[in-house]
Amino acid sequence: MCQLLGMNCNVPTDIVFSFTGFATRGGGTDTHNDGWGIAFFEGAGVRHFVDHLPAVDSPVAELIKTWPIKSKNVIAHIRRATQGHVALENCHPFVRELWGRYWVFAHNGDLKDFHPQLSGPYRPVGTTDSERAFCYLLQQLGKRFGDQMPPLEELTAAMAVLTQEINRFGVFNMMLSNGSALFAHCATNLYYIVRQFPFAKARLSDEDMTVDFSKVTTPQDRVAIIVTEPLTTNETWIRLAPGELKVFVDGQPD
Amino acid sequence: MCQLLGMNCNVPTDIVFSFTGFATRGGGTDTHNDGWGIAFFEGAGVRHFVDHLPAVDSPVAELIKTWPIKSKNVIAHIRRATQGHVALENCHPFVRELWGRYWVFAHNGDLKDFHPQLSGPYRPVGTTDSERAFCYLLQQLGKRFGDQMPPLEELTAAMAVLTQEINRFGVFNMMLSNGSALFAHCATNLYYIVRQFPFAKARLSDEDMTVDFSKVTTPQDRVAIIVTEPLTTNETWIRLAPGELKVFVDGQPD
Numbered sequence: 001m002c003q004l005l006g007m008n009c010n011v012p013t014d015i016v017f018s019f020t021g022f023a024t025r026g027g028g029t030d031t032h033n034d035g036w037g038i039a040f041f042e043g044a045g046v047r048h049f050v051d052h053l054p055a056v057d058s059p060v061a062e063l064i065k066t067w068p069i070k071s072k073n074v075i076a077h078i079r080r081a082t083q084g085h086v087a088l089e090n091c092h093p094f095v096r097e098l099w100g101r102y103w104v105f106a107h108n109g110d111l112k113d114f115h116p117q118l119s120g121p122y123r124p125v126g127t128t129d130s131e132r133a134f135c136y137l138l139q140q141l142g143k144r145f146g147d148q149m150p151p152l153e154e155l156t157a158a159m160a161v162l163t164q165e166i167n168r169f170g171v172f173n174m175m176l177s178n179g180s181a182l183f184a185h186c187a188t189n190l191y192y193i194v195r196q197f198p199f200a201k202a203r204l205s206d207e208d209m210t211v212d213f214s215k216v217t218t219p220q221d222r223v224a225i226i227v228t229e230p231l232t233t234n235e236t237w238i239r240l241a242p243g244e245l246k247v248f249v250d251g252q253p254d
Numbered sequence: 255m256c257q258l259l260g261m262n263c264n265v266p267t268d269i270v271f272s273f274t275g276f277a278t279r280g281g282g283t284d285t286h287n288d289g290w291g292i293a294f295f296e297g298a299g300v301r302h303f304v305d306h307l308p309a310v311d312s313p314v315a316e317l318i319k320t321w322p323i324k325s326k327n328v329i330a331h332i333r334r335a336t337q338g339h340v341a342l343e344n345c346h347p348f349v350r351e352l353w354g355r356y357w358v359f360a361h362n363g364d365l366k367d368f369h370p371q372l373s374g375p376y377r378p379v380g381t382t383d384s385e386r387a388f389c390y391l392l393q394q395l396g397k398r399f400g401d402q403m404p405p406l407e408e409l410t411a412a413m414a415v416l417t418q419e420i421n422r423f424g425v426f427n428m429m430l431s432n433g434s435a436l437f438a439h440c441a442t443n444l445y446y447i448v449r450q451f452p453f454a455k456a457r458l459s460d461e462d463m464t465v466d467f468s469k470v471t472t473p474q475d476r477v478a479i480i481v482t483e484p485l486t487t488n489e490t491w492i493r494l495a496p497g498e499l500k501v502f503v504d505g506q507p508d
Contacts, residue, residue: 044379045342048302059321067313088299089356096351100377102343121375121396123354125298142375 002092002108004190005076006175006226008182008248012042013223014068015076017211021204021231023055023065025078034081035091038064039104040071041179046102047071050091073177077106082129089126093175096122098138099149101178105134108228109171109187133166137176152181152247156254159183160245167243173228182248184226186240192226193237194252202232222251256346256362258444259330260429260480262436262502266296267477268322269330271465275458275485277309277319279332288335289345292318293358294325295433300356301325304345327431331360338382347429348385350376352392353403355432359388362482363425363441387420391430406435406501410508413437414499421497427482436502438480440494446480447491448506456486476505 005022007015019038036058037050047069051058055078077092084090092106107130114129120142122135137159144158159176163185166172173190176183184190195202197220199213226248230237240246247254259276261269273292290312291304301323305312309332331346338344346360361384368383374396376389391413398412413430417439420426427444430437438444449456451474453467480502484491494500501508 042306042342045304045306045345047304047342050299050301052296052299059317063313063317088296088301091299095349097377097379100379102379123351125351125354125356 002077002079003228004106004108004173004175006177006182006184007071007074007223008177008226008251009072009221009223010250011221012070012072013221014070015074016065016068017202017204017209018225018231019076020065020209021206022076022078022227023061024206034079034086036061036076036078037091037093037106038074038076039093039095040069041073041102041104041177042071044101044179046095046104048093048095050088052086052088052091073179073182075104075106075175075177075182082110084126084128087126090128090131092130094131094134096134096138098142099147101149103138103176103178105137105174105176106130107133108173108189111166111169111172114166114169133172133174136166137162152249152254156183156245156247163245164243175226180249182226183245184240184248185245186242188242189228190226190240191230191237192224192240192246192253193235194222194224196222196251201234203234204231205233206231224248224251224253256331256333257482258360258362258427258429260431260436260438261325261328261477262431262480262505263326263475263477264504265475266324266326267475268324269328270319270322271456271458271463272479272485273330274319274463275460276330276332276481277315278460288333288340290315290330290332291345291347291360292328292330293347293349294323295327295356295358295431296325298355298433300349300358302347302349304342306340306342306345327433327436329358329360329429329431329436336364338380341380343380344382344385346384348388350388350392352396355403357392357430357432359391359428359430361387362427362443365420365423365426368420368423387426387428390420391416406503406508410437410499410501417499418497429480434503436480437499438494438502439499440496442496443482444480444494445484445491446478446494446500446507447489448476448478450476450505455488457488458485459487460485478502478505478507
Protein backbone atom coordinates (compact mmCIF):
# COMPACT_ATOMS: atom_id res chain seq x y z
CA MET A 1 0.00 0.00 0.00
CA CYS A 2 1.00 3.59 -0.43
CA GLN A 3 0.04 7.03 0.70
CA LEU A 4 -1.59 9.77 -1.32
CA LEU A 5 -1.72 13.54 -0.91
CA GLY A 6 -3.67 15.94 -3.10
CA MET A 7 -4.24 19.66 -3.08
CA ASN A 8 -6.81 21.67 -5.02
CA CYS A 9 -7.07 25.46 -4.58
CA ASN A 10 -8.67 28.57 -5.99
CA VAL A 11 -5.32 30.41 -6.12
CA PRO A 12 -1.82 28.98 -6.65
CA THR A 13 -0.64 27.84 -3.23
CA ASP A 14 2.50 26.13 -2.04
CA ILE A 15 2.32 22.67 -0.45
CA VAL A 16 5.51 22.91 1.64
CA PHE A 17 3.72 22.46 4.99
CA SER A 18 1.63 19.42 4.01
CA PHE A 19 4.41 17.84 1.96
CA THR A 20 6.85 18.12 4.88
CA GLY A 21 4.61 15.99 7.09
CA PHE A 22 3.73 13.65 4.25
CA ALA A 23 7.32 13.05 3.10
CA THR A 24 8.32 12.02 6.62
CA ARG A 25 6.13 8.94 6.13
CA GLY A 26 8.42 7.89 3.26
CA GLY A 27 10.90 6.00 5.44
CA GLY A 28 10.61 8.20 8.58
CA THR A 29 7.41 7.83 10.63
CA ASP A 30 6.15 5.12 8.30
CA THR A 31 7.57 2.35 6.09
CA HIS A 32 6.85 3.67 2.59
CA ASN A 33 10.40 3.24 1.34
CA ASP A 34 9.98 2.33 -2.30
CA GLY A 35 10.04 5.69 -3.98
CA TRP A 36 7.85 8.72 -4.12
CA GLY A 37 6.70 11.42 -6.50
CA ILE A 38 4.84 14.68 -6.82
CA ALA A 39 3.33 16.60 -9.72
CA PHE A 40 2.38 20.28 -9.73
CA PHE A 41 0.21 21.86 -12.39
CA GLU A 42 1.39 25.32 -13.37
CA GLY A 43 -1.01 26.70 -15.94
CA ALA A 44 -1.32 23.95 -18.54
CA GLY A 45 2.17 22.68 -17.73
CA VAL A 46 3.25 20.13 -15.14
CA ARG A 47 6.31 19.92 -12.95
CA HIS A 48 6.79 16.20 -12.34
CA PHE A 49 9.27 14.81 -9.82
CA VAL A 50 9.70 11.11 -9.19
CA ASP A 51 12.41 9.26 -7.30
CA HIS A 52 12.97 5.63 -6.41
CA LEU A 53 14.83 6.71 -3.24
CA PRO A 54 12.84 6.94 0.01
CA ALA A 55 11.39 10.45 0.33
CA VAL A 56 13.36 11.05 3.57
CA ASP A 57 16.66 10.47 1.69
CA SER A 58 15.82 12.13 -1.62
CA PRO A 59 17.60 15.35 -2.69
CA VAL A 60 14.55 16.20 -4.81
CA ALA A 61 12.23 15.89 -1.80
CA GLU A 62 14.57 18.22 0.05
CA LEU A 63 14.21 20.74 -2.80
CA ILE A 64 10.40 20.50 -2.70
CA LYS A 65 10.38 21.12 1.07
CA THR A 66 12.40 24.32 0.71
CA TRP A 67 11.23 25.74 -2.64
CA PRO A 68 7.62 26.99 -2.48
CA ILE A 69 6.28 25.95 -5.88
CA LYS A 70 2.82 27.47 -6.23
CA SER A 71 0.11 25.42 -7.84
CA LYS A 72 -3.67 25.04 -7.92
CA ASN A 73 -3.50 21.26 -8.32
CA VAL A 74 -0.92 18.93 -6.79
CA ILE A 75 -0.81 15.15 -6.39
CA ALA A 76 1.89 13.40 -4.35
CA HIS A 77 2.52 9.76 -3.55
CA ILE A 78 4.87 7.69 -1.44
CA ARG A 79 5.17 4.08 -2.35
CA ARG A 80 5.46 0.76 -0.65
CA ALA A 81 5.75 -1.69 -3.52
CA THR A 82 3.05 -4.33 -3.78
CA GLN A 83 3.08 -4.93 -7.53
CA GLY A 84 5.97 -3.87 -9.76
CA HIS A 85 9.57 -3.70 -8.56
CA VAL A 86 11.26 -0.59 -7.17
CA ALA A 87 12.10 1.42 -10.28
CA LEU A 88 11.58 4.92 -11.55
CA GLU A 89 8.99 3.86 -14.13
CA ASN A 90 6.83 2.44 -11.30
CA CYS A 91 6.82 5.62 -9.20
CA HIS A 92 3.58 7.60 -9.02
CA PRO A 93 2.21 10.03 -9.96
CA PHE A 94 1.99 9.17 -13.65
CA VAL A 95 1.44 11.85 -16.30
CA ARG A 96 -0.21 11.42 -19.70
CA GLU A 97 -2.00 13.66 -22.18
CA LEU A 98 -5.66 13.52 -23.24
CA TRP A 99 -7.62 16.19 -25.16
CA GLY A 100 -4.54 18.44 -25.28
CA ARG A 101 -4.20 18.54 -21.48
CA TYR A 102 -1.96 16.74 -19.06
CA TRP A 103 -3.57 14.33 -16.59
CA VAL A 104 -1.86 13.33 -13.37
CA PHE A 105 -2.77 10.15 -11.49
CA ALA A 106 -1.75 8.33 -8.32
CA HIS A 107 -3.18 5.23 -6.63
CA ASN A 108 -3.23 3.71 -3.17
CA GLY A 109 -4.27 0.08 -2.94
CA ASP A 110 -3.87 -3.15 -4.76
CA LEU A 111 -5.75 -4.50 -7.79
CA LYS A 112 -5.77 -8.27 -8.24
CA ASP A 113 -5.69 -9.74 -11.75
CA PHE A 114 -6.46 -6.39 -13.30
CA HIS A 115 -5.36 -6.72 -16.93
CA PRO A 116 -7.79 -4.64 -19.00
CA GLN A 117 -7.47 -4.59 -22.76
CA LEU A 118 -5.32 -1.59 -23.60
CA SER A 119 -5.62 -1.42 -27.35
CA GLY A 120 -5.64 2.33 -27.68
CA PRO A 121 -2.98 4.98 -27.31
CA TYR A 122 -2.24 4.45 -23.60
CA ARG A 123 0.13 1.63 -22.75
CA PRO A 124 1.88 1.11 -19.43
CA VAL A 125 5.63 1.73 -19.39
CA GLY A 126 6.16 0.13 -15.97
CA THR A 127 4.69 -2.98 -14.37
CA THR A 128 2.22 -1.69 -11.77
CA ASP A 129 -1.50 -2.37 -11.51
CA SER A 130 -1.78 1.41 -10.89
CA GLU A 131 -0.40 2.50 -14.25
CA ARG A 132 -2.64 -0.06 -15.98
CA ALA A 133 -5.62 1.50 -14.19
CA PHE A 134 -4.56 5.00 -15.29
CA CYS A 135 -4.15 3.90 -18.92
CA TYR A 136 -7.55 2.21 -18.77
CA LEU A 137 -9.21 5.32 -17.32
CA LEU A 138 -7.84 7.59 -20.05
CA GLN A 139 -8.57 5.07 -22.80
CA GLN A 140 -12.20 4.72 -21.69
CA LEU A 141 -12.67 8.48 -21.26
CA GLY A 142 -11.25 9.01 -24.76
CA LYS A 143 -13.54 6.33 -26.20
CA ARG A 144 -16.59 7.63 -24.37
CA PHE A 145 -16.25 11.32 -25.23
CA GLY A 146 -14.24 11.35 -28.47
CA ASP A 147 -12.24 14.40 -29.44
CA GLN A 148 -13.40 16.94 -26.86
CA MET A 149 -13.37 17.11 -23.11
CA PRO A 150 -17.02 17.08 -21.95
CA PRO A 151 -18.47 19.38 -19.26
CA LEU A 152 -17.35 18.51 -15.72
CA GLU A 153 -20.68 16.97 -14.80
CA GLU A 154 -20.50 14.39 -17.58
CA LEU A 155 -16.85 13.71 -16.86
CA THR A 156 -17.61 13.13 -13.19
CA ALA A 157 -20.47 10.75 -14.01
CA ALA A 158 -18.16 8.74 -16.28
CA MET A 159 -15.42 8.72 -13.64
CA ALA A 160 -17.89 7.39 -11.06
CA VAL A 161 -18.75 4.43 -13.28
CA LEU A 162 -15.10 3.71 -14.18
CA THR A 163 -13.74 3.95 -10.64
CA GLN A 164 -16.46 1.59 -9.40
CA GLU A 165 -15.62 -0.85 -12.17
CA ILE A 166 -11.90 -0.82 -11.33
CA ASN A 167 -12.54 -0.98 -7.58
CA ARG A 168 -14.10 -4.42 -8.02
CA PHE A 169 -10.57 -5.74 -8.61
CA GLY A 170 -9.37 -4.73 -5.15
CA VAL A 171 -8.62 -1.47 -3.38
CA PHE A 172 -8.73 1.65 -5.53
CA ASN A 173 -8.11 4.82 -3.56
CA MET A 174 -6.98 7.23 -6.26
CA MET A 175 -6.52 10.83 -7.28
CA LEU A 176 -6.68 12.19 -10.81
CA SER A 177 -6.34 15.80 -11.95
CA ASN A 178 -6.46 17.59 -15.27
CA GLY A 179 -5.17 20.85 -13.83
CA SER A 180 -8.57 22.32 -13.00
CA ALA A 181 -10.54 19.52 -11.29
CA LEU A 182 -9.15 16.96 -8.87
CA PHE A 183 -11.06 13.67 -8.66
CA ALA A 184 -10.64 11.58 -5.51
CA HIS A 185 -12.07 8.06 -5.26
CA CYS A 186 -12.20 6.41 -1.86
CA ALA A 187 -12.10 2.63 -1.53
CA THR A 188 -10.95 2.45 2.09
CA ASN A 189 -9.09 5.55 3.29
CA LEU A 190 -9.38 9.14 2.10
CA TYR A 191 -9.87 12.26 4.19
CA TYR A 192 -10.13 15.91 3.22
CA ILE A 193 -10.23 19.32 4.76
CA VAL A 194 -11.07 22.71 3.24
CA ARG A 195 -9.05 25.56 4.69
CA GLN A 196 -10.65 28.96 4.18
CA PHE A 197 -11.34 32.23 5.95
CA PRO A 198 -11.07 32.57 8.95
CA PHE A 199 -7.78 30.64 8.77
CA ALA A 200 -6.28 29.10 11.90
CA LYS A 201 -3.13 27.35 13.06
CA ALA A 202 -2.41 23.77 12.06
CA ARG A 203 0.00 21.32 13.67
CA LEU A 204 1.54 18.43 11.74
CA SER A 205 1.17 14.94 13.20
CA ASP A 206 4.40 13.58 11.61
CA GLU A 207 6.77 16.48 12.36
CA ASP A 208 7.05 19.08 15.08
CA MET A 209 5.82 21.90 12.87
CA THR A 210 2.99 24.39 13.16
CA VAL A 211 1.84 26.98 10.67
CA ASP A 212 -0.52 29.89 11.20
CA PHE A 213 -2.40 30.02 7.89
CA SER A 214 -3.97 33.38 8.78
CA LYS A 215 -0.53 34.93 8.31
CA VAL A 216 0.14 33.49 4.84
CA THR A 217 -3.27 33.76 3.18
CA THR A 218 -5.80 36.30 1.98
CA PRO A 219 -9.49 36.05 2.95
CA GLN A 220 -10.32 34.87 -0.58
CA ASP A 221 -8.03 31.82 -0.51
CA ARG A 222 -9.55 28.37 -0.37
CA VAL A 223 -7.48 25.19 -0.24
CA ALA A 224 -8.67 21.60 -0.15
CA ILE A 225 -6.19 18.99 1.08
CA ILE A 226 -7.02 15.32 0.42
CA VAL A 227 -4.95 12.55 1.99
CA THR A 228 -5.00 8.85 2.94
CA GLU A 229 -4.34 9.65 6.63
CA PRO A 230 -4.96 13.05 8.27
CA LEU A 231 -1.83 15.19 8.36
CA THR A 232 -2.62 17.43 11.32
CA THR A 233 -3.66 16.77 14.91
CA ASN A 234 -5.80 19.85 15.61
CA GLU A 235 -8.11 20.03 12.60
CA THR A 236 -11.26 18.10 11.72
CA TRP A 237 -10.78 15.95 8.64
CA ILE A 238 -13.81 14.65 6.76
CA ARG A 239 -13.65 10.99 5.83
CA LEU A 240 -14.91 9.92 2.40
CA ALA A 241 -17.23 6.93 2.36
CA PRO A 242 -16.09 3.70 0.71
CA GLY A 243 -17.08 3.88 -2.94
CA GLU A 244 -17.40 7.68 -2.89
CA LEU A 245 -16.03 9.81 -5.73
CA LYS A 246 -15.51 13.44 -4.87
CA VAL A 247 -14.47 16.12 -7.34
CA PHE A 248 -12.75 19.26 -6.09
CA VAL A 249 -12.69 22.52 -8.05
CA ASP A 250 -11.30 25.85 -6.82
CA GLY A 251 -10.61 24.43 -3.38
CA GLN A 252 -13.97 22.93 -2.62
CA PRO A 253 -15.86 19.69 -3.18
CA ASP A 254 -18.34 20.01 -6.00
CA MET B 255 16.17 29.96 -31.33
CA CYS B 256 17.29 27.71 -28.56
CA GLN B 257 20.10 25.42 -27.59
CA LEU B 258 20.10 21.64 -27.40
CA LEU B 259 22.28 19.18 -25.54
CA GLY B 260 22.05 15.39 -25.80
CA MET B 261 23.99 12.51 -24.29
CA ASN B 262 23.92 8.85 -25.29
CA CYS B 263 26.17 6.30 -23.51
CA ASN B 264 26.85 2.60 -23.13
CA VAL B 265 26.78 2.83 -19.32
CA PRO B 266 24.80 5.22 -17.10
CA THR B 267 26.86 8.41 -16.90
CA ASP B 268 26.27 11.74 -15.22
CA ILE B 269 26.02 14.91 -17.30
CA VAL B 270 27.12 17.37 -14.59
CA PHE B 271 30.17 18.63 -16.53
CA SER B 272 28.42 19.24 -19.84
CA PHE B 273 25.26 20.58 -18.22
CA THR B 274 27.25 23.09 -16.17
CA GLY B 275 28.66 24.69 -19.31
CA PHE B 276 25.37 24.40 -21.15
CA ALA B 277 23.21 25.91 -18.37
CA THR B 278 25.46 28.99 -18.27
CA ARG B 279 24.12 29.84 -21.73
CA GLY B 280 20.65 30.12 -20.20
CA GLY B 281 20.98 33.76 -19.21
CA GLY B 282 24.74 33.80 -18.47
CA THR B 283 27.07 33.63 -21.48
CA ASP B 284 24.11 33.69 -23.86
CA THR B 285 20.59 35.14 -24.00
CA HIS B 286 18.44 32.03 -23.74
CA ASN B 287 16.31 33.34 -20.87
CA ASP B 288 12.92 31.86 -21.53
CA GLY B 289 13.08 28.62 -19.58
CA TRP B 290 14.93 25.39 -19.83
CA GLY B 291 14.49 21.68 -19.24
CA ILE B 292 16.23 18.34 -19.05
CA ALA B 293 15.06 14.72 -19.16
CA PHE B 294 17.04 11.69 -18.01
CA PHE B 295 16.07 8.13 -18.86
CA GLU B 296 16.62 5.76 -15.96
CA GLY B 297 15.68 2.28 -17.12
CA ALA B 298 12.25 2.67 -18.69
CA GLY B 299 11.48 5.65 -16.46
CA VAL B 300 12.18 9.32 -17.05
CA ARG B 301 13.19 12.11 -14.69
CA HIS B 302 11.81 15.26 -16.28
CA PHE B 303 12.67 18.75 -15.07
CA VAL B 304 11.35 21.90 -16.71
CA ASP B 305 11.40 25.46 -15.53
CA HIS B 306 10.29 28.75 -17.03
CA LEU B 307 13.01 30.57 -15.05
CA PRO B 308 16.36 31.19 -16.80
CA ALA B 309 18.67 28.21 -16.17
CA VAL B 310 21.19 30.44 -14.37
CA ASP B 311 18.53 31.42 -11.78
CA SER B 312 16.74 28.11 -11.42
CA PRO B 313 16.93 26.12 -8.15
CA VAL B 314 16.28 22.94 -10.14
CA ALA B 315 19.24 23.66 -12.44
CA GLU B 316 21.37 24.11 -9.32
CA LEU B 317 20.24 20.68 -8.14
CA ILE B 318 21.13 19.08 -11.50
CA LYS B 319 24.60 20.64 -11.38
CA THR B 320 25.35 19.17 -7.95
CA TRP B 321 23.48 15.85 -8.00
CA PRO B 322 25.09 13.34 -10.40
CA ILE B 323 22.04 11.60 -11.89
CA LYS B 324 23.33 8.71 -14.01
CA SER B 325 21.63 8.01 -17.30
CA LYS B 326 22.30 6.43 -20.70
CA ASN B 327 20.12 8.96 -22.53
CA VAL B 328 19.68 12.63 -21.68
CA ILE B 329 18.20 15.55 -23.61
CA ALA B 330 18.42 19.15 -22.36
CA HIS B 331 17.21 22.43 -23.81
CA ILE B 332 17.44 26.12 -23.05
CA ARG B 333 14.88 28.30 -24.65
CA ARG B 334 14.64 31.68 -26.29
CA ALA B 335 10.99 31.98 -27.18
CA THR B 336 10.17 32.43 -30.87
CA GLN B 337 6.71 30.85 -30.95
CA GLY B 338 4.64 30.29 -27.81
CA HIS B 339 4.86 32.51 -24.74
CA VAL B 340 7.11 31.90 -21.73
CA ALA B 341 5.23 29.24 -19.79
CA LEU B 342 5.95 25.87 -18.28
CA GLU B 343 3.90 24.00 -20.90
CA ASN B 344 6.12 25.48 -23.63
CA CYS B 345 9.42 24.37 -22.08
CA HIS B 346 11.29 21.54 -23.78
CA PRO B 347 11.99 18.67 -23.59
CA PHE B 348 8.53 17.20 -24.03
CA VAL B 349 7.70 13.65 -22.91
CA ARG B 350 5.03 11.35 -24.37
CA GLU B 351 4.42 7.62 -24.53
CA LEU B 352 4.38 5.40 -27.64
CA TRP B 353 4.50 1.59 -27.78
CA GLY B 354 4.70 1.39 -23.98
CA ARG B 355 7.88 3.52 -23.84
CA TYR B 356 8.51 7.12 -23.04
CA TRP B 357 9.86 9.37 -25.81
CA VAL B 358 11.68 12.60 -25.09
CA PHE B 359 11.98 15.41 -27.65
CA ALA B 360 13.54 18.85 -27.93
CA HIS B 361 13.84 21.25 -30.87
CA ASN B 362 16.04 24.12 -31.91
CA GLY B 363 14.78 26.29 -34.74
CA ASP B 364 11.61 27.77 -36.03
CA LEU B 365 8.88 26.21 -38.16
CA LYS B 366 6.69 28.60 -40.15
CA ASP B 367 3.02 27.81 -40.67
CA PHE B 368 3.48 24.27 -39.47
CA HIS B 369 0.00 23.09 -38.53
CA PRO B 370 -0.17 19.38 -39.34
CA GLN B 371 -3.42 17.50 -38.85
CA LEU B 372 -3.22 15.97 -35.39
CA SER B 373 -6.24 13.72 -35.33
CA GLY B 374 -4.70 10.91 -33.35
CA PRO B 375 -3.78 10.49 -29.72
CA TYR B 376 -1.10 13.20 -29.57
CA ARG B 377 -2.30 16.77 -29.10
CA PRO B 378 -0.17 19.71 -28.08
CA VAL B 379 -0.74 21.10 -24.58
CA GLY B 380 1.27 24.27 -25.19
CA THR B 381 1.48 26.62 -28.16
CA THR B 382 4.89 25.92 -29.70
CA ASP B 383 5.71 24.76 -33.22
CA SER B 384 8.07 22.31 -31.48
CA GLU B 385 5.44 20.42 -29.55
CA ARG B 386 3.31 20.24 -32.71
CA ALA B 387 6.30 18.67 -34.50
CA PHE B 388 6.76 16.14 -31.69
CA CYS B 389 3.07 15.18 -31.73
CA TYR B 390 3.22 14.82 -35.52
CA LEU B 391 6.34 12.62 -35.35
CA LEU B 392 4.77 10.23 -32.83
CA GLN B 393 1.43 10.20 -34.63
CA GLN B 394 3.09 9.31 -37.92
CA LEU B 395 5.36 6.65 -36.37
CA GLY B 396 2.32 5.09 -34.70
CA LYS B 397 0.37 5.14 -37.98
CA ARG B 398 3.28 3.73 -39.97
CA PHE B 399 4.23 0.85 -37.67
CA GLY B 400 1.02 0.07 -35.78
CA ASP B 401 1.15 -1.65 -32.40
CA GLN B 402 4.81 -2.58 -32.18
CA MET B 403 8.07 -0.70 -32.28
CA PRO B 404 9.93 -1.79 -35.43
CA PRO B 405 13.64 -2.68 -35.57
CA LEU B 406 15.94 0.35 -35.29
CA GLU B 407 16.82 0.34 -38.99
CA GLU B 408 13.19 0.77 -40.05
CA LEU B 409 12.58 3.35 -37.35
CA THR B 410 15.59 5.36 -38.52
CA ALA B 411 14.46 5.22 -42.14
CA ALA B 412 11.02 6.51 -41.15
CA MET B 413 12.57 9.23 -38.98
CA ALA B 414 14.73 10.37 -41.92
CA VAL B 415 11.66 10.86 -44.10
CA LEU B 416 9.66 12.61 -41.35
CA THR B 417 12.43 14.99 -40.26
CA GLN B 418 13.01 16.02 -43.89
CA GLU B 419 9.31 16.64 -44.32
CA ILE B 420 9.12 18.84 -41.19
CA ASN B 421 12.38 20.63 -42.04
CA ARG B 422 10.73 22.06 -45.16
CA PHE B 423 8.76 24.38 -42.85
CA GLY B 424 11.87 26.05 -41.48
CA VAL B 425 14.73 25.08 -39.21
CA PHE B 426 14.43 21.70 -37.53
CA ASN B 427 17.46 20.83 -35.43
CA MET B 428 16.03 18.23 -33.05
CA MET B 429 16.78 15.39 -30.68
CA LEU B 430 14.49 12.48 -29.90
CA SER B 431 15.17 9.51 -27.64
CA ASN B 432 13.22 6.42 -26.60
CA GLY B 433 15.69 5.51 -23.87
CA SER B 434 17.92 3.31 -26.00
CA ALA B 435 18.52 5.25 -29.24
CA LEU B 436 19.00 9.00 -29.57
CA PHE B 437 18.08 10.51 -32.95
CA ALA B 438 19.64 13.84 -33.87
CA HIS B 439 18.52 15.77 -36.93
CA CYS B 440 20.63 18.67 -38.14
CA ALA B 441 19.10 21.54 -40.07
CA THR B 442 21.79 24.13 -39.42
CA ASN B 443 23.82 23.50 -36.23
CA LEU B 444 24.60 20.21 -34.51
CA TYR B 445 27.97 18.89 -33.37
CA TYR B 446 28.95 15.70 -31.62
CA ILE B 447 31.89 14.08 -29.96
CA VAL B 448 32.44 10.50 -28.80
CA ARG B 449 34.51 10.22 -25.64
CA GLN B 450 36.09 6.81 -25.16
CA PHE B 451 39.32 5.14 -24.07
CA PRO B 452 41.92 6.61 -23.85
CA PHE B 453 40.09 9.44 -22.09
CA ALA B 454 41.63 12.90 -21.82
CA LYS B 455 40.99 16.24 -20.14
CA ALA B 456 38.28 18.57 -21.37
CA ARG B 457 37.86 22.28 -20.71
CA LEU B 458 34.49 24.02 -20.85
CA SER B 459 34.15 27.05 -23.09
CA ASP B 460 31.37 28.68 -21.00
CA GLU B 461 32.81 28.18 -17.49
CA ASP B 462 36.27 27.94 -16.02
CA MET B 463 36.04 24.22 -15.45
CA THR B 464 38.17 21.28 -16.53
CA VAL B 465 37.58 17.59 -16.00
CA ASP B 466 40.00 14.71 -16.48
CA PHE B 467 37.75 11.96 -17.82
CA SER B 468 40.48 9.32 -17.42
CA LYS B 469 39.97 9.62 -13.65
CA VAL B 470 36.19 9.12 -13.67
CA THR B 471 35.75 6.42 -16.31
CA THR B 472 36.54 2.80 -17.05
CA PRO B 473 38.15 1.74 -20.36
CA GLN B 474 34.81 0.28 -21.51
CA ASP B 475 32.86 3.55 -21.17
CA ARG B 476 31.70 5.32 -24.29
CA VAL B 477 29.80 8.60 -24.24
CA ALA B 478 28.46 10.61 -27.17
CA ILE B 479 27.65 14.27 -26.53
CA ILE B 480 25.57 16.10 -29.14
CA VAL B 481 25.06 19.86 -28.96
CA THR B 482 24.09 22.92 -31.01
CA GLU B 483 27.42 24.65 -30.22
CA PRO B 484 30.59 22.85 -29.03
CA LEU B 485 30.93 22.89 -25.24
CA THR B 486 34.70 22.52 -24.89
CA THR B 487 37.66 24.39 -26.30
CA ASN B 488 40.23 21.58 -26.52
CA GLU B 489 38.35 18.75 -28.22
CA THR B 490 37.46 18.15 -31.87
CA TRP B 491 33.73 18.25 -32.43
CA ILE B 492 32.25 16.71 -35.58
CA ARG B 493 29.68 18.86 -37.36
CA LEU B 494 26.58 17.18 -38.79
CA ALA B 495 25.68 18.16 -42.34
CA PRO B 496 22.47 20.10 -42.99
CA GLY B 497 19.72 17.54 -43.53
CA GLU B 498 21.64 14.76 -41.80
CA LEU B 499 19.92 12.41 -39.36
CA LYS B 500 22.25 10.56 -37.04
CA VAL B 501 21.18 7.87 -34.60
CA PHE B 502 23.31 7.15 -31.53
CA VAL B 503 23.21 3.85 -29.65
CA ASP B 504 25.47 2.82 -26.77
CA GLY B 505 27.54 5.96 -27.13
CA GLN B 506 28.31 5.83 -30.82
CA PRO B 507 26.75 6.92 -34.09
CA ASP B 508 25.11 4.01 -35.84
